[in-house]
Amino acid sequence: MIEYYRGAYGANLLTRWHGSCLVKAFIPGAFSVALYFILWFFDPTPQQEVSHLSHPYAVGVLVSSVSFLIIFRANYGYQRYWEACTTVHHLMSKWMDCAIFIGVFHLQSDHYKDMRPPNFFDYSYLNDQNLTRDRETIPPPLEEEVYNNLCSPTSVVSERSIEMGLSHAEGGAELRRRRYEKSIHSTKNTIRDSSRDTIDRAHDQTRLFGPGRLDGGWGKMYPNDINGNPTATYYDIKKFGKDASRIPPSEPLDKRGFASTKGGRTPSLFLQELTHLASLLCAVALTTLRNDLDDVESPLGVYTPGQKWPEVDPHYLSKDVRRQAYEQGPVMRNIRYLLGIDQTKHSRTIYNAARPMLVIGGVSDNEIAFLQRARGPSAKTQLVWNWISDLIIREHHSGTLGNVGPPIISRVIQFLSDGMLYYNHARKIMFTPFPFPHAQLSAFFVLMMVLAIPLLMVQYANEPWLGAILTFLTVTCLSGLHEVARELENPFRNAPNDVPLCTLLAFYNEALITMFSGHHPDAYWNESDIIKKKMSRDKAMNGVKEEGPEVGALEIPTLSTDSSDSADEGNVAVKKLFDENTDALPQSVDSLEELKRLIEKQEEKIKQLQDRVQKKGLV
Numbered sequence: 001m002i003e004y005y006r007g008a009y010g011a012n013l014l015t016r017w018h019g020s021c022l023v024k025a026f027i028p029g030a031f032s033v034a035l036y037f038i039l040w041f042f043d044p045t046p047q048q049e050v051s052h053l054s055h056p057y058a059v060g061v062l063v064s065s066v067s068f069l070i071i072f073r074a075n076y077g078y079q080r081y082w083e084a085c086t087t088v089h090h091l092m093s094k095w096m097d098c099a100i101f102i103g104v105f106h107l108q109s110d111h112y113k114d115m116r117p118p119n120f121f122d123y124s125y126l127n128d129q130n131l132t133r134d135r136e137t138i139p140p141p142l143e144e145e146v147y148n149n150l151c152s153p154t155s156v157v158s159e160r161s162i163e164m165g166l167s168h169a170e171g172g173a174e175l176r177r178r179r180y181e182k183s184i185h186s187t188k189n190t191i192r193d194s195s196r197d198t199i200d201r202a203h204d205q206t207r208l209f210g211p212g213r214l215d216g217g218w219g220k221m222y223p224n225d226i227n228g229n230p231t232a233t234y235y236d237i238k239k240f241g242k243d244a245s246r247i248p249p250s251e252p253l254d255k256r257g258f259a260s261t262k263g264g265r266t267p268s269l270f271l272q273e274l275t276h277l278a279s280l281l282c283a284v285a286l287t288t289l290r291n292d293l294d295d296v297e298s299p300l301g302v303y304t305p306g307q308k309w310p311e312v313d314p315h316y317l318s319k320d321v322r323r324q325a326y327e328q329g330p331v332m333r334n335i336r337y338l339l340g341i342d343q344t345k346h347s348r349t350i351y352n353a354a355r356p357m358l359v360i361g362g363v364s365d366n367e368i369a370f371l372q373r374a375r376g377p378s379a380k381t382q383l384v385w386n387w388i389s390d391l392i393i394r395e396h397h398s399g400t401l402g403n404v405g406p407p408i409i410s411r412v413i414q415f416l417s418d419g420m421l422y423y424n425h426a427r428k429i430m431f432t433p434f435p436f437p438h439a440q441l442s443a444f445f446v447l448m449m450v451l452a453i454p455l456l457m458v459q460y461a462n463e464p465w466l467g468a469i470l471t472f473l474t475v476t477c478l479s480g481l482h483e484v485a486r487e488l489e490n491p492f493r494n495a496p497n498d499v500p501l502c503t504l505l506a507f508y509n510e511a512l513i514t515m516f517s518g519h520h521p522d523a524y525w526n527e528s529d530i531i532k533k534k535m536s537r538d539k540a541m542n543g544v545k546e547e548g549p550e551v552g553a554l555e556i557p558t559l560s561t562d563s564s565d566s567a568d569e570g571n572v573a574v575k576k577l578f579d580e581n582t583d584a585l586p587q588s589v590d591s592l593e594e595l596k597r598l599i600e601k602q603e604e605k606i607k608q609l610q611d612r613v614q615k616k617g618l619v
Helices: 006-013 021-042 057-109 110-115 120-129 145-149 160-166 168-181 196-202 242-248 269-290 319-324 328-336 345-354 365-373 377-398 405-432 435-459 465-490 502-518 527-542 566-581 587-616
Strands: 300-303 358-361
Touching: 021 328, 021 435, 021 465, 057 269, 057 377, 057 405, 057 435, 057 465, 057 502, 145 502, 168 358, 242 527, 269 377, 269 405, 358 502, 365 377, 377 405, 435 465
Parallel strands: 300 358
Antiparallel strands: none
16 A cells, blocks of 8 residues: 655646556557557648548547446446455454454453452442542633633633633643643653642542553462562563552553563463464465465464554555565566566565565464464355454353353354455455456456547647557556556555555554553552542531540440340430530531431340340339
8 A cells, every 4th residue: 555645736746656556558658659659640641631630529429438347347346346355354343353353351360359459239328428430620711811811712722821821822832741641642742641630649539540550450360479579561560669559650651552561470371362362363364365376375473562564555665675575686576567467476486475464473383383374265265264263262161261151152263254354355356356257358458549549639639749649648547547446456466566464464453462461550549539529528417526535326235134224225325325425426417317317226225135134024
C-alpha cells in the first residue's frame, strides 16, 4: 500500500514512479502519438481535400463502448480490493475478540482471587453516599462574569483557566499544557503523571477514586518467596516499596509495553500460550493469502513486542531488505513493471521471504513440522484453528476460565468460526481471479484504442501538435484505467499496491499483548479513604462534630441465670446505659427516627431475655 499526503491539487503525486499506473499508461500513449505523426506526415492524401471519415460518430461509438468496458472492470477491481481489506480486518477482529474474552475469563478463575479489585456489589451502601466515579472534575466558575468571558462559543479553555480567571491567550496556553498532560501517546512532551489529579482526590470528598494500581493488580498476586515483598510483571514494583503500584514511573516506559518483565515476573503461562496461538493463527492465515503455493517457501518470524512497525510502503524498505526482496536489478525490475509483467513465482517467493509474518513467541520446529504436513493453504490455517480451539475447551473443563457457563464459551467459539468465515471470503478473492473472458476482451480493445484514436485525431485535428496531445491524453486515460483494474484485482499479491499484511499483523500482535495488563488501574479503591468518607458524611448528616464522641449501638449486658434479681439488674443496667448516652444523642429528625428504631430493637431483645429467665423459673 502506498501512503501519500494531499498536496496542492495532488501535484506531489506525479513524481512517484514505483506503483504508478500513470507511468505504465505512458507507453501505449507514446506509441499512439508516434502512430499519429506517421499518419499525419506520411498520408499521401492531403488533409484538406479528402477525409476518410465523414463524421466522428463511428469512432466515437467505439471509444464510448471501450470506455464502458474498461470502467466496468476498474470498478470491480476496486470492489475486490476493498472487500479484501474488509475481510482481513473482520477476521482479525473476530479472532481478537475470542482471545480477549478468553483472557478476561481466565482472570476470573480462583487462582486470581487475591488480585481481584473490589466489586461494587459488595459495597452497595456507597450508593447512599452521593459519590461519583469521575476521573476529573469541572468545578463551577468562581464568577459568572469570568465564566461568560472565557467560555464563549468561539473559545475553549480548561476548568483551571476558569478558576484562575485567565485571559483568552492564557487559557489557550493552559489548554495546550493539558493536551500534553492527558495524551494517549507517550512522547517526550507528554507528562505521564498529573499532579492535579492527586490534589483533586485529596480534597474532593465526593469522588470514589483512589490512587489506583499501575501494576494491574499483579503485585498482589506474586509475592517474593524470600522477603515477601510484592513483585509484578511489566511494572517494576521493587524500586518504590509497598506503595510502588501507586507511583508513576519516572524513567521512560519500556518499549515492550505489557510484555515487559521489569517487575521480576513473566506473564501468566496460559495468557502467553493464548497470545502465541492467536498470533500464529493470524500469521498463517495471512501467509496463505499472500502466497498459496505449496512448493514455495512462506517463512514465519519472531515478533518482538515494541519493535518498529513494518513499513506499509515497500518503497521505504531498507536497502538490505530490498536487496533480498528483488532478484533483478533496478533497471530490469522497472522495465518489467512498466510493461505490466507479473512477478514470477521465484521473485514473489524472495519478496515474501524478505518480509516474513511475525509471531509472538516465535514458531517451534514441531509446529513447523505439523504445518508442513498439512496440504493446502486452508488446511494449514485450519490446523492452527484446531490448536487454539483445543486449548480453550481443554482449559475450560479444567476450570481455567472460572465459572463461565458453557453457552458463553460456545459464543467464544463462534467468534473463532466467524473469523474462519471471513478468512475464506479472503481466500475467494485470492484464489478466484477476475474472469478471463472479460480480462481478455478489455486487453484487446485497449490495444485497439491505441490504433483507433490516432486515426480519429488525424481526421479532425487541424494542427499536428493539438492532435498529438489529444491522442496522448485519450489513450493514456483508457490504458491507465485498465492498469488500475489489473493492479487492484489481486490485493494480496500486487506490490506495492497490495494490502499491508505485515503491518496489520504487527498491530494485531500488539493488541494481543494487552491481555498481560491485568485489571483496570482505577478499579482498586483505597479502602481507608472509603471509610473516612463514609464516616465524615454520616457525621455531617447527623449533625455531630468530628471531634465529639461517637454514638455507638446500645448493647444489652448478658443476663445472668444465677440470681433471681437478674432481670431487675438487667433493666437497671439498660436504664443506666441509656442515661449515659442521652447527652450525646443527635437532635436531628433523621437521627431521632434511627434512635426510635434502635430502641424498638433493643426492647425486643430485652423481652426475649426476660422470657428466657421466666422459663427457667428465675423471676
